[in-house]
Amino acid sequence: MKNFIEEFKKFAIKGNLMDMAIGIIIGTAFNNVVNILVKKVVMPPFSLLTDDVNLHDKKFILREATEKVDEVAIGYGELIEVSIDFLIVALTIFVVIKFFNRFKSKSEDPKNSEVETPKNIQLLSNMERLLEEQNELLRKSQK
Known part of the structure; x- marks a missing residue:
C-alpha cells in the first residue's frame, strides 16, 4: 500500500x-x-x-x-x-x-534563429557537429 x-x-x-x-x-x-x-x-x-x-x-x-x-x-x-x-x-x-x-x-531546427532552440536539441546538434569533425579528422589521418 x-x-x-x-x-x-x-x-x-x-x-x-x-x-x-x-x-x-x-x-x-x-x-x-x-x-x-x-x-x-x-x-x-x-x-x-x-x-x-x-x-x-x-x-x-x-x-x-x-x-x-x-x-x-x-x-x-x-x-x-x-x-x-x-x-x-x-x-x-x-x-x-x-x-x-x-x-x-x-x-x-538548430539553424532556425527565429525560435529559441530547446537545450536538448542544442546539445544533440553540438554532439552531431563534434562527431562529424571527429570523423573528418579520422579520415584525414588514415590517408
Whole structure:
C-alpha cells in the first residue's frame, strides 16, 4: 500500500494528473463550442438547402405509435448532425495539431534563429557537429 501511495505521489507531482485535468476541462469546453457551432452556425444554412427541414427531426419510421406501443424509428437526421459535428471537431483538431507541429519543427531546427532552440536539441546538434569533425579528422589521418 505504501508503494502505491508513493507511486501516486510521483504521478501527481510530475504534472501528469494536472495535464489530464486541464485537457479534460478544455475538451469539455471545446465540445460546447463545437455543439453551438454545428447547431447555430452550420445547420441553419444546411436546413435552407433542404427546404427549411430540421434534420434533427428526420427519421425513418419502422412502426407507427399507437395507444399500446411506442413508435419505432431510425433517427438518420441526428446521425447526419453528429457526423457534421465529428467532421468539424476532426478538422479543428487537425488544424491545431498541424500548427503545433509546424512550431515544434521550427523550434527543433538548430539553424532556425527565429525560435529559441530547446537545450536538448542544442546539445544533440553540438554532439552531431563534434562527431562529424571527429570523423573528418579520422579520415584525414588514415590517408
